[in-house]
Amino acid sequence: MHYLIDDLHCKLDLRDNLGRTPMHRAVIKDKYATVQLLIEKGASLSIQDDIGETVLHWAIFF
Incomplete structure (x- = not known):
């Protein structure tokens, strides 16, 4: 994860096909x-997925 976030600058709040x-x-996992x-890197906790769950x-x- 550090590599994806820090080196590749992947978007923290990018959504998949389920939002x-x-x-x-x-x-979930x-x-x-x-x-x-x-959380430390600033990912949102308030984004809702396609069924409205944050x-x-x-x-x-879980």
Whole structure:
């Protein structure tokens, strides 16, 4: 992740075909270190996916 963010400058809030960001995926997959890194790098916590769920909603589910 450090390489993708710091060296390749990948967009933190880029959405996939379900409207989910890397933060959504990290929360759903229980990747706590990745969640922490994305927060430190400024990833949004308020973006809604295609069904209207934010990262915080997914954190409650998982």
